[in-house]
Amino acid sequence: CCQEIRQTRGMAAEESTQCITEHEGFSEVCLARHALRAVYNRYNQCYRKSIPNEENKRSRFMAYRMMVHWCWGFLGKELRVHLPSCAVSAIRQKFPSENGDYTGFNYE
Template structure:
């Protein structure tokens, strides 16, 4: 699907952050606010007091990118995002609390 997005913009397959629609769809705070409101309406409140605005934007940007490229995938279907997309979203919406992926403990306490 990412190849299709590149083809529609007449780009060589590569970094999706170069697509002319990427910034408008995934990095625009106004778009992300509307998308977040849709998520809250559909799934219920996401503990808004727990997350910073940057964390909400980042989460919403990842979801918006997936929907833009693959459409609605369903509850249990996941895809790996291109690293260029993750880096761009993460650098745009920074968080001091970001820890990255952590393996769960194999020795429960």
């Protein structure tokens, strides 16, 4: 839950919400398809890493990254954080997998 993580608890408290997914910024930063597409284009230009062509999978990947940048800022190379399950669930609901398969937390 987001209330167990200092960074997301603080973000939720900014708007007097009980859950980070209720924060106005969450939908703007993590669920806006066109914004995520623009961020992906920039990511691809900088890193030239291959991300699958399935749009929802790409959107989930970028939404997770944006959640980290929004709540924690830049972490640095190979530093990872666990995202709260409420945020992951909201992102998966907005951008569902075609076959229902999802990859959990990954240190790669």
